[in-house]
Amino acid sequence: MRFSLKKAVASLVAGIVLVTTLAVTPIFAATSNKITISTSKSTAKPGESFDATVGFTAGDDGVAAYDLVLVYDSSKLTVNSTSVPSSSFMTFDPVSNTGKIRFQGVSSGNAVKSNQNLLNVSFKVKSGVTGSANLYITVNEITTVDSSNKTVNATCSAPSSSSPKKVTIDAPVVTTTTTKATTTTKVTT
Numbered sequence: 807m808r809f810s811l812k813k814a815v816a817s818l819v820a821g822i823v824l825v826t827t828l829a830v831t832p833i834f835a836a837t838s839n840k841i842t843i844s845t846s847k848s849t850a851k852p853g854e855s856f857d858a859t860v861g862f863t864a865g866d867d868g869v870a871a872y873d874l875v876l877v878y879d880s881s882k883l884t885v886n887s888t889s890v891p892s893s894s895f896m897t898f899d900p901v902s903n904t905g906k907i908r909f910q911g912v913s914s915g916n917a918v919k920s921n922q923n924l925l926n927v928s929f930k931v932k933s934g935v936t937g938s939a940n941l942y943i944t945v946n947e948i949t950t951v952d953s954s955n956k957t958v959n960a961t962c963s964a965p966s967s968s969s970p971k972k973v974t975i976d977a978p979v980v981t982t983t984t985t986k987a988t989t990t991t992k993v994t995t
Contacts, residue, residue: 841862852931869948872910872948876906
């Protein structure tokens with residue numbers, strides 16, 4: 807068997823090109839759907855109101871239907887109002903219980919693959935509270951449509967009880983004014 811320097815060099819160059827190509831070829835991972843909560847204020851005082859918006863950032867598969875619950879700290883917050891913004895979903899009126907607002911929507915066909923706002927809530931901070939108020943999502947169900955046009959469970963991430971959206975509640979500033987009394991004594995002789 808004859809050793810050929812040309813064949814050895816050609817094999818080495820081909821190996822280097824192959825390894826280099828594999829190292830720089832991008833690998834695309836599927837992106838997951840994401841439920842978000844944004845607030846108009848990161849800090850609020852007792853008696854103040856702020857708005858919260860639950861949004862949807864579309865992943866590769868999108869969403870065909872959702873059944874979600876916004877959980878809030880009812881010992882620190884009251885709900886002023888809720889509204890469902892216009893979106894690509896047919897929606898149902900939100901159902902509110904103490905500490906929870908359930909909201910649902912369904913697309914009219916294909917999975918929605920564009921970012922959407924799903925729920926707007928106006929909250930008021932209760933008097934006499936401090937600390938922070940937590941907001942998070944409980945996912946009852948979220949589905950998409952597969953390539954066979956069948957409804958299947960979709961993946962999604964959302965703020966959770968272990969990683970909530972927080973609004974800090976500042977104690978109100980109390981101003982105290984003190985007055986100093988002056989006493990005058992009259993001495994008579």
